[in-house]
Amino acid sequence: MCKKPLISMEIRKEQIMAAEKAKKFQQEGNQRDVAAYAQNYGAHREGISMKEVADYYTEWANSNKYDVDLGPDRYQGPKLAAESLCDLISEHRESVRILDIASGTGFLGQELWDRGFRLIDGLDPSEGMIEASRKRNVYSKLICDFMSDKMLNVQTDTYDAAAIAGGMGEGHIPCNALYEMIRIVKPGGYIVIVMREEYLEHVQDYKDKLEPLMKELEISGKWSKLSRKVVPNYSFQNNGVIFIFQKC
Ligand SMILES: C[S@@+](CC[C@H](N)C(=O)[O-])C[C@H]1O[C@@H](n2cnc3c(N)ncnc32)[C@H](O)[C@@H]1O
Known part of the structure; x- marks a missing residue:
């Protein structure tokens, strides 16, 4: 009986902490940073549904502001994901099939193309983001869909690697999409997940669930964890975490 209020108090405390952090950033940052931070915060607001997330990003893409708001001076996710894949794959990059999950406007696709990868597909549920990414001409195929527990229209063992930069968060890719x-x-292929570190605690779908599920999948022989690295200044001066797994 007494457990319920305790849990909701805990959730509330985390939400207050996130809001306080946003306020602190607003007090310290310059006006353009503040606007970009607020825009990003809107995509991650508490209780946002998956459909609302996709629509929000479409509006953001249509305003032509995403690439500036989350440009490389504020957000390092695509670069970190591309560098991680390059560390894993040094040869014959032109024939390696990669799925950029939550491909957005194509920042990661572009980073991969610039490093010699040529078989890059993108997946994103936001039509606006998909259309923006199409203009880059770096994707072989673009799939407009959610990454979730639902089976995608993609054959088993298709990709040599899949990578996510910035696709994890409130209302974004759910925990159970790992399956x-x-x-x-493909067996032996890589899965790279780059995300804001604090979401492991602040997002209720991930708290005490995402990393335990990652571990469970390791114990059950589905993949092995190659590394877990925390990096500073991933986005808006927040730490990021880079997970790298290899499918068994
Ligand atoms: C912060 S943006 C990152 C985009 C891109 N990877 C980058 O680094 O610029 C988050 C992206 O995740 C996408 N997204 C949200 N929920 C998703 C889901 N369930 N499956 C796949 N992508 C999702 C959004 O549409 C948006 O394009």
């Missing part, structure tokens, strides 16, 4: 990521990657 589907594993399914579509």
Whole structure:
């Protein structure tokens, strides 16, 4: 009986902490940073549904502001994901099949193309983001869909690697999508997840669930964890975390 209020108090405390952090950033940052931070915060607001997330990003893409708001001076996710894949794959990059999950306007696709990868597909549920990414001409195929527990229209063991930069968060890619990521990657292939570190605690779908599930998948022989690295200044001066797995 007494457990319920305790849990909701805990959730509330985390939400207050996130809001306080946003306020602190607003007090310290310059006006353009503040606007970009607020825009990003809107995509991650508490209780946002998956559909609302996709629509929010479409509006953001249509305003032509995403690439400036989350440009490389504020957000390092695509670069970190591309560098991680380059560390894993040094040869014959032109024939390596990669799925950029939550491909957005194509920042990661572009980073991969610039490093010699040529077989890059993108997946994103936001039509506006998909259309923006199409203009880059770096993707072989673009799939407009959610990464979730639902089976995608993608054959099992298709990709040599799958990578996510910035696709994890409130209302974004759910915990249980890990199964589907594993399914579509070839045995021996890599899965790279780059996300804001604090979401592991602040997002209720991930708190005490995402990393335990990652571990469970390791114990059950679905993948092995190659590394977990915390990096500073991932986005808006927040730490990021880079997970790298290899499918068994
Ligand atoms: C912060 S943006 C990152 C985009 C891109 N990877 C980058 O680094 O610029 C988050 C992206 O995740 C996408 N997204 C949100 N929920 C998703 C889901 N369930 N499956 C796949 N992508 C999702 C959004 O549409 C948006 O394009």
